[in-house]
Amino acid sequence: xxxxxxxxxxxxxxxxxxxxxxxxxxxxxxxxxxxxxxxxxxxxxxxxxxxxxxxxxxxxxxxxxxxxxxxxxxxxxxxxxxxxxxxxxxxxxxxxxxxxxxxxxxxxxxxxxxxxxxxxxxxxxxxxxxxxxxxxxxxxxxxxxxxxxxxxxxxxxxxxxxxxxxxxxxxxxxxxxxxxxxxxxxxxxxxxxxxxxxxxxxxxxxxxxxxxxxxxxxxxxxxxxxxxxxxxxxxxxxxxxxxxxxxxxxxxxxxxxxxxxxxxxxxxxxxxxxxxxxxxx
Amino acid sequence: xxxxxxxxxxxxxxxxxxxxxxxxxxxxxxxxxxxxxxxxxxxxxxxxxxxxxxxxxxxxxxxxxxxxxxxxxxxxxxxxxxxxxxxxxxxxxxxxxxxxxxxxxxxxxxxxxxxxxxxxxxxxxxxxxxxxxxxxxxxxxxxxxxxxxxxxxxxxxxxxxxxxxxxxxxxxxxxxxxxxxxxxxxxxxxxxxxxxxxxxxxxxxxxxxxxxxxxxxxxxxxxxxxxxxxxxxxxxxxxxxxxxxxxxxxxxxxxxxxxxxxxxxxxxxxxxxxxxxxxxxxxxxxxxxxxxxxxxxxxxxxxxxxxxxxxxxxxxxxxxxxxxxxxxxxxxxxxxxxxxxxxxxxxxxxxxxxxxxxxxxxxxxxxxxxxxxxxxxxxxxxxxxxxxxxxxxxxxxxxxxxxxxxxxxxx
Numbered sequence: 001x002x003x004x005x006x007x008x009x010x011x012x013x014x015x016x017x018x019x020x021x022x023x024x025x026x027x028x029x030x031x032x033x034x035x036x037x038x039x040x041x042x043x044x045x046x047x048x049x050x051x052x053x054x055x056x057x058x059x060x061x062x063x064x065x066x067x068x069x070x071x072x073x074x075x076x077x078x079x080x081x082x083x084x085x086x087x088x089x090x091x092x093x094x095x096x097x098x099x100x101x102x103x104x105x106x107x108x109x110x111x112x113x114x115x116x117x118x119x120x121x122x123x124x125x126x127x128x129x130x131x132x133x134x135x136x137x138x139x140x141x142x143x144x145x146x147x148x149x150x151x152x153x154x155x156x157x158x159x160x161x162x163x164x165x166x167x168x169x170x171x172x173x174x175x176x177x178x179x180x181x182x183x184x185x186x187x188x189x190x191x192x193x194x195x196x197x198x199x200x201x202x203x204x205x206x207x208x209x210x211x212x213x214x215x216x217x218x219x220x221x222x223x224x225x226x227x228x229x230x231x232x233x234x235x236x237x238x239x240x241x242x243x244x245x246x247x248x249x250x251x252x253x254x255x256x257x258x259x260x261x262x263x264x265x266x267x268x269x270x271x272x273x274x275x276x277x278x279x280x281x
Numbered sequence: 282x283x284x285x286x287x288x289x290x291x292x293x294x295x296x297x298x299x300x301x302x303x304x305x306x307x308x309x310x311x312x313x314x315x316x317x318x319x320x321x322x323x324x325x326x327x328x329x330x331x332x333x334x335x336x337x338x339x340x341x342x343x344x345x346x347x348x349x350x351x352x353x354x355x356x357x358x359x360x361x362x363x364x365x366x367x368x369x370x371x372x373x374x375x376x377x378x379x380x381x382x383x384x385x386x387x388x389x390x391x392x393x394x395x396x397x398x399x400x401x402x403x404x405x406x407x408x409x410x411x412x413x414x415x416x417x418x419x420x421x422x423x424x425x426x427x428x429x430x431x432x433x434x435x436x437x438x439x440x441x442x443x444x445x446x447x448x449x450x451x452x453x454x455x456x457x458x459x460x461x462x463x464x465x466x467x468x469x470x471x472x473x474x475x476x477x478x479x480x481x482x483x484x485x486x487x488x489x490x491x492x493x494x495x496x497x498x499x500x501x502x503x504x505x506x507x508x509x510x511x512x513x514x515x516x517x518x519x520x521x522x523x524x525x526x527x528x529x530x531x532x533x534x535x536x537x538x539x540x541x542x543x544x545x546x547x548x549x550x551x552x553x554x555x556x557x558x559x560x561x562x563x564x565x566x567x568x569x570x571x572x573x574x575x576x577x578x579x580x581x582x583x584x585x586x587x588x589x590x591x592x593x594x595x596x597x598x599x600x601x602x603x604x605x606x607x608x609x610x611x612x613x614x615x616x617x618x619x620x621x622x623x624x625x626x627x628x629x630x631x632x633x634x635x636x637x638x639x640x641x642x643x644x645x646x647x648x649x650x651x652x653x654x655x656x657x658x659x660x661x662x663x664x665x666x667x668x669x670x671x672x673x674x675x676x677x678x679x680x681x682x683x684x685x686x687x688x689x690x691x692x
Binding site: 043044046047048049068069070136141142220224225226236237239240242243244 | 316317318321343344345346347348349353356357360361524525526527529530531533534543545546548549550552553554
């Protein structure tokens with residue numbers, strides 16, 4: 001069995017393990033810890049130069065200020081309005097493309113599949129100017145739809161790769177058996193393949209949700225106002241004209257990080273199942 | 282402005298006004314980068330006052346992040362311009378006026394007699410003989426100092442540069458940085474340069490230099506840097522690694538004595554626990570007594586984009602913002618100085634000092650290096666200033682490079 005349980009190792013190895021693990025954990029969590037502590041640090045501490053010490057008091061009002069000073073609720077709402085349709089759209093589209101590419105043999109199959117994969121290798125920064133111009137010409141600039149449509153288009157490439165390989169790994173006999181029974185192709189997709197894809201759908205949804213929620217680049221390129229800006233772009237509005245309010249930005253960042261974290265914990269079972277499914281035959 | 286709208290509707294219902302009145306309301310869109318809590322509240326108040334005076338106009342305010350605004354403005358002025366927006370006068374306004382993106386508002390000036398009331402800023406809002414912006418606030422720059430450390434080392438408040446440098450010896454002996462700054466974002470260095478140059482060579486020279494009319498390798502520029510070299514050894518050593526607000530604790534803790542900064546820093550000093558008793562303000566000391574005293578006072582202004590949809594109401598808004606009483610109220614909330622000569626100033630000692638300083642300036646009012654000089658020149662210049670503060674012996678190389686940039690930028 002791999003990895004070998006630590007209890008079976010030598011005494012020395014167990015010692016090193018029990019020292020190194022917390023150490024690595026602290027090192028790993030240190031930046032997050034810094035953000036968490038800064039989020040309850042009063043602004044006066046920062047002006048006095050107390051950046052890394054114990055906060056003089058726990059300023060939970062920072063969290064209230066985040067909502068008071070900026071339309072944070074609106075930003076959070078925007079993030080959901082952009083993220084949820086994107087997850088649904090990208091997963092739904094890629095299920096269909098994945099099914100087509102995995103189940104049907106046709107001439108350009110591999111070529112089309114490679115095109116989906118190749119899309120992932122296009123650095124999205126070079127798309128900035130054309131995509132901005134396109135959304136502008138379509139009248140989708142600074143709207144939810146503009147942002148969500150682009151995300152769906154861009155994420156479908158990766159999702160198709162994921163789904164196609166997943167469906168490919170399913171026993172093809174299931175589909176053949178259904179065909180022998182004369183089941184229509186769309187019913188095969190709906191009643192045979194889709195239920196088997198549930199772990200993959202869950203895993204991919206969590207992944208895409210996190211990707212889109214955390215997207216900062218397109219949020220700043222395609223949106224300009226609190227009407228449509230997601231929270232990642234909205235966080236910078238916590239900074240003042242002169243003063244960078246690190247305590248407020250930290251508090252806002254923690255709020256912004258909550259939904260993907262919650263999503264992960266809620267879907268953890270599916271997530272791990274999705275990642276390891278098909279690993280052991 | 283959702284809550285504001287709801288408020289208006291609730292009020293409307295309470296007053297039993299017909300909903301038809303609201304349907305007739307004309308919309309005025311106003312995009313601004315005043316996203317700090319205090320300026321934001323000040324502008325929301327101004328908008329509410331304007332709406333109270335003009336019940337038929339509904340102002341929709343769109344607040345953007347300050348840094349993002351600098352790039353976003355190019356974008357929204359060409360794509361979906363608001364009816365009113367804010368920006369900076371003088372050189373920062375020039376490329377937009379040249380590109381035809383600003384609306385000529387000379388008529389607002391003549392109809393309201395603003396050329397007299399806003400006389401001090403007329404030169405910086407005028408281009409091609411027309412006025413393009415309404416300035417609503419400015420604030421002074423100068424030296425903010427820790428009174429306690431002055432007492433501690435027995436230094437007197439200097440009026441000349443020689444006295445200032447003499448004090449630096451005392452601070453150094455006590456292990457205190459005579460001058461502090463945080464130059465990681467470059468712009469604080471420009472405040473130091475501007476003042477040294479204004480005091481050494483005067484406003485006209487400074488204006489000509491930032492306009493690209495004088496070579497950077499000129500001996501008079503070298504004279505400015507020679508004065509700067511005197512204070513470099515007494516400046517906070519790691520200034521390039523810290524932001525301006527990271528240097529504030531050094532003054533608060535008494536690890537540094539003087540800070541060349543704008544008046545907005547007062548709020549940060551006070552946040553750190555300083556009071557009017559421990560924080561002092563002194564005008565930048567005299568270097569060349571023959572040069573008329575000039576000051577630095579960056580000015581903020583509003584304008585109407587050329588593509589504005591509701592121009593008549595936008596002009597009403599312009600005239601409103603220019604009014605003396607409106608500027609008094611706005612600047613009380615902003616904690617800055619009103620531009621209208623008929624306005625009053627709050628009783629804050631730093632504002633009073635600033636008002637005193639600016640209203641008696643004989644030499645001229647500079648806008649700050651990154652506003653007076655074109656963007657590319659400003660960037661190269663500030664990089665040069667920062668390098669000079671770290672490697673003063675590289676002056677020749679720095680000036681040669683700036684001169685090259687000048688050759689490329691001003692054509």
